[in-house]
Amino acid sequence: MRIALINPNATASMTATCVAAAEAVKAVGTEIIGLTPQDGPASIEGPYDEAFALPGLIRAALKAEQDGADAVVVACFDDPGLEPLRAALCVPVVGIVEASMNAAASIADRMAVVTTTTRSLPRIRELAHRYGVAERCAIYASKVPVLALESGGYAPVRKTAEQAVAEGAEAIILGCAGMADWVAALHKDLAVPVIDGVAAAVKHAEGLVAQGLKTAKTGGYQFPAHKPFIGQFADDAWPED
């Protein structure tokens, strides 16, 4: 089984971190294909960055499916592009917020997300509502920018997570794909379960593929309709049947 792990934060080192996290949990026989879009922001912090990440993300996913991917995981804690990807692809598409909140809901009553900057809070709050955990999920910003995580980000993230635990969180969700390699350290420091969305999403994707499930194409996720696209996106028009 081949899982395309697309990091819409267009920073190759972060993609590598994500791939490593995926490799650590994947099943025997799963191949992880890390992909970094060729167009878009170096990191996604809030809706402006997200908007410019979508075209590159969608192109990368379409190519991945064409190249034989059995599922697509989107490695950004905004779950960007899940809807357009589900419309465009047949293979399952999984977000890391979705997967990590579902995982947390199975092992804890109250959970907390520790994310990067305050720009991400409205979107994560909306996703907690969508995924059914709004009433038992607190959301915290560590105020560490995504691209600063690698250099000294661990300490403030751990401190924010400690606050979350003190205020009732029974499990911590890492609120950025760039934190994917901190699971073990944080779990050791905090003594509560710590969930990385990339790992959770890879396992959820594996599960869907193993069940032979593909995206439903008869309703909300039916294929796009053909129509002309202009300018920079002329080649992205969905083809005629």
Added chain:
Amino acid sequence: MRIALINPNATASMTATCVAAAEAVKAVGTEIIGLTPQDGPASIEGPYDEAFALPGLIRAALKAEQDGADAVVVACFDDPGLEPLRAALCVPVVGIVEASMNAAASIADRMAVVTTTTRSLPRIRELAHRYGVAERCAIYASKVPVLALESGGYAPVRKTAEQAVAEGAEAIILGCAGMADWVAALHKDLAVPVIDGVAAAVKHAEGLVAQGLKTAKTGGYQFPAHKPFIGQFADDAWPED
């Protein structure tokens, strides 16, 4: 007061329809500036099209603000891009779903949206929830594609609206910017209030500007953070302070 009316469906004739609807309701002293993005899909039907409409929409809006617009109206019944635009701009940003549902909520107990294709249903359902009318808003698809509205679309849309009224709707919301010139005819045919989101949004935008309100920049809609963008979007990176 100058209102930039951006039609993210990149079809000039539809923009002209929207501008006409806006001109018909604008206040004395308001200037409507119709804008069609230079990059993107000819029409937006579902999330795939929406994703490719965002960059062109955002660029058009940034330029409009720079050129002196006092507010931005997004003329597509998906409310695409409201979040990134509110982060990127200081002037108020208004969506036509938001404005039309707020208008309907003031004049009717139960309302219905009549939109184009079934691809749009999930998003409109989500927006009805966000705008607080989910329990009193029914959503119907006329199954007329956006670009087919002009040629023979009226009859099936009217028929769908008649069904909505028969099933309890007290007011009809036109679920596509491309229907903006049908308000009078439909109101005459149906004998219930008919709301066009473009008109509603222009009036809501005028109202915000008249009150001297600008988008809050201290929380969820603070300015984007600077970082490199690559490829096709290299020039869209948010500048350093």
Added chain:
Amino acid sequence: MRIALINPNATASMTATCVAAAEAVKAVGTEIIGLTPQDGPASIEGPYDEAFALPGLIRAALKAEQDGADAVVVACFDDPGLEPLRAALCVPVVGIVEASMNAAASIADRMAVVTTTTRSLPRIRELAHRYGVAERCAIYASKVPVLALESGGYAPVRKTAEQAVAEGAEAIILGCAGMADWVAALHKDLAVPVIDGVAAAVKHAEGLVAQGLKTAKTGGYQFPAHKPFIGQFADDAWPED
């Protein structure tokens, strides 16, 4: 266009404050007709006062429509009487809570209402839910009675608003029609957007009228049925067809 601005707090000086706020934002060609009911409480603080304000409010509104008003704005931060007025009138009826929360929702992610006494909190909480902003709207009582606002009320209201901003509010909604002349001062002191419901409601009403919308009369807001009224309200019985 003529907008009847009815202040159900039966205090003429407060009505004058509201009219001034309305005049400051109205469009060219709009006439504001300030009305104070002839029966009812000098101020509305909680449901007991509200109950005794309704008959005078409804009578004033019926007369205003008869006298040619194109819309009615109810200037009290409880949105009293919107339902009976919508049943009794054809012209649009707008509340200041409704309009200010809709305005805030367009320009801010998280908002706060700063109202007068704690008696108003349950009703405002209920309205925040009804208008779809419950999850992103905090509600504070400054503990200044309505009739004490004019003499020294500004300082405690500003202090409460500062607390709201410190706790995450990105925009402040003035939670009493009697605060309508403090928008500019508070905006200057707080450096966040400040919204007065009277101004917001006048603009919303102008918008509905400009769109040619009237209240739907086929469902929840159909005209009252005729029946005898007794005692003090004998003359208020809805007439036979």
Added chain:
Amino acid sequence: MRIALINPNATASMTATCVAAAEAVKAVGTEIIGLTPQDGPASIEGPYDEAFALPGLIRAALKAEQDGADAVVVACFDDPGLEPLRAALCVPVVGIVEASMNAAASIADRMAVVTTTTRSLPRIRELAHRYGVAERCAIYASKVPVLALESGGYAPVRKTAEQAVAEGAEAIILGCAGMADWVAALHKDLAVPVIDGVAAAVKHAEGLVAQGLKTAKTGGYQFPAHKPFIGQFADDAWPED
């Protein structure tokens, strides 16, 4: 124990019907005092009537408490005035919607309200939400006006209830105080539990009194604040401490 049963539909024969229903279920030692306000509409169908029923209802309740009532039941299937009454009184105040929905929730999974005219539907829908049964309560209008119930109303109400049962209702709530004497007949005809709100409310009120409970006066239901009332309501001003 004395329970004031106030029928805000100012029609003495309907009050008598309600009193009879109350007498049939009351405990040994309970005295039912039927009261019909001296000001207000002969029946309440929708929000216009409700607004004009409130002053008479509140005055009757204040007098009842002064005269020694231990609790007040409001016999109208809109639950009008519960909030102002709870602010004005110390004794418990119970509505018939509240009590009947609570009773139904204890004995059935899915329930239905069968009310009179369509004017009442928005309010009952709102109350079903407030009392926590919205997802399992269907609401039907029999289209029989309140004052026509006595002459030939039974057949259409039964027919509507039969439809509700066919569509999944496991228990029927009578949606008008004027139907209070049909419980036995309908229960016999339908073979499902049938609940009259007047009976349910009398028992709920008895229960609160037996527990020694009075309305909380420290928060949302604290006493009204003194201020002048003008015109017709000058004597209704809440007195100074």
Added chain:
Amino acid sequence: MRIALINPNATASMTATCVAAAEAVKAVGTEIIGLTPQDGPASIEGPYDEAFALPGLIRAALKAEQDGADAVVVACFDDPGLEPLRAALCVPVVGIVEASMNAAASIADRMAVVTTTTRSLPRIRELAHRYGVAERCAIYASKVPVLALESGGYAPVRKTAEQAVAEGAEAIILGCAGMADWVAALHKDLAVPVIDGVAAAVKHAEGLVAQGLKTAKTGGYQFPAHKPFIGQFADDAWPED
């Protein structure tokens, strides 16, 4: 009327406390039959204990109905077993959480539950949602185990209740059947209404019986289907028709 008061905490002294609370509020002619199951945990603190309390509770209730009980009250602040009991019995089944939250909702805007250990919090939070009071009910754990209530539990419970009142609660719900004899003392100490669920449930059950209501047997609470049960529960199989 005979009410079976079943205390699924299998501790006879606690049952006696509950019976005393019931006796103090019951109507003339009501007989309270206190029952302690013969199988199960000595106290219920969290879902593990609850699971092992259900068979004994159900058997006791079935026998009570057979012996002529007119209603069943379940005296545990988890409302354990209401669903299976409603399926198995014809007589009404009432829980103490349900009854106390309904009582509190009639007399206070904001309420608080003060329970025993933190193990009970998720379930009570879920029940507050189910009974429609989630947005106005705070939940506190006093951290006193159920079986330690009798020896020195009052002081910490009172302290927790004082905190709840300081944080806005207008009425206190005792969150354990074992606290049933503290109503008077706490009411005196706190000066806010204090509600014991056992008393509230007995009155609610009396009310349902007085109205002649029985559990609906046509939908969600229809009788169980016959099938074999094995092992320890072989005799609990629902009999064939």
Added chain:
Amino acid sequence: MRIALINPNATASMTATCVAAAEAVKAVGTEIIGLTPQDGPASIEGPYDEAFALPGLIRAALKAEQDGADAVVVACFDDPGLEPLRAALCVPVVGIVEASMNAAASIADRMAVVTTTTRSLPRIRELAHRYGVAERCAIYASKVPVLALESGGYAPVRKTAEQAVAEGAEAIILGCAGMADWVAALHKDLAVPVIDGVAAAVKHAEGLVAQGLKTAKTGGYQFPAHKPFIGQFADDAWPED
């Protein structure tokens, strides 16, 4: 990795069906251990059966953990006992409703459950709410009893699923563990994705184990407190620390 697959419907042939479904999707290296409790109902249809299934289910799970299971899957479409099992165990506990709804939410906008008898509808509706899919999940009863599924149940289940698809379902969830071997046939007949909860739960459990996650023990799922249990359950008392 060893996954204990416990079928609380105490019927060995159904357990075998579930194990086969699990074997078909499990990862290399996963061992499925099918377990049928020794005490309880032969099938679970509604809350009465569920109550008597819990002790046997919990005992089987405790023994499975002691015997080295890395996770527990509960194979009944009521998700019985998840809360007590999460309190009692350290290893992850997964329900088939939870897992199948999460899977469906990733691949379809609107879904439907097709279950056995109408007795199960209230519980499944409650779970759809808990898992965040209530607004996009329809629930149907095929009216085939669980133990009749094997003999002629396929045709009516398929017919019910066809109705669900005709009414808008884009994916079908099999609403009983006993239907686990019909996925392929139904998928072929319906041409929409078909989800079996047993398969979905096994993959979700594998995922949690692969991530090294265990149930949080600091809050809602902390270990039970020790106390005596009496009668039939004397040996089930949670041991002292």
